[in-house]
Amino acid sequence: MASKRKTYTPEFKFKVVMESFQRETTLEEVCRKFGLASSVISRWRQEFQQKGPEIFADQRDPKTRNQSQGHAPGESPEELKQLIGDLTVQNDLLKKSRGLLGN
Numbered sequence: 001m002a003s004k005r006k007t008y009t010p011e012f013k014f015k016v017v018m019e020s021f022q023r024e025t026t027l028e029e030v031c032r033k034f035g036l037a038s039s040v041i042s043r044w045r046q047e048f049q050q051k052g053p054e055i056f057a058d059q060r061d062p063k064t065r066n067q068s069q070g071h072a073p074g075e076s077p078e079e080l081k082q083l084i085g086d087l088t089v090q091n092d093l094l095k096k097s098r099g100l101l102g103n
Contacts, residue, residue: 013044014048016030016034016036016041016044017041017044017045017048019033020041020045021045027041027042
């Protein structure tokens with residue numbers, strides 16, 4: 001008979017991970033306290049460390065964010081890509097109109 005996997009809430013996982021990072025407790029103590037395997041807690045900790053920086057991602061408007069990253073106005077990679085796209089469309093239109101005029 002197949003047993004169902006336990007599911008845990010994000011709040012519970014966060015609580016366990018934060019407690020496992022405390023200096024006063026060991027991983028084994030946290031495992032016993034919450035009834036979890038050390039591999040589960042280790043996997044949650046690893047996921048937390050990988051995704052943690054996303055929490056502090058710059059959520060300002062794009063212009064302010066680009067300036068804070070050292071890009072001059074109009075020079076950010078996103079703005080340059082937009083400009084290239086606009087110029088490509090204009091170039092294509094000019095080529096087609098030149099052909100219609102019978103160059």
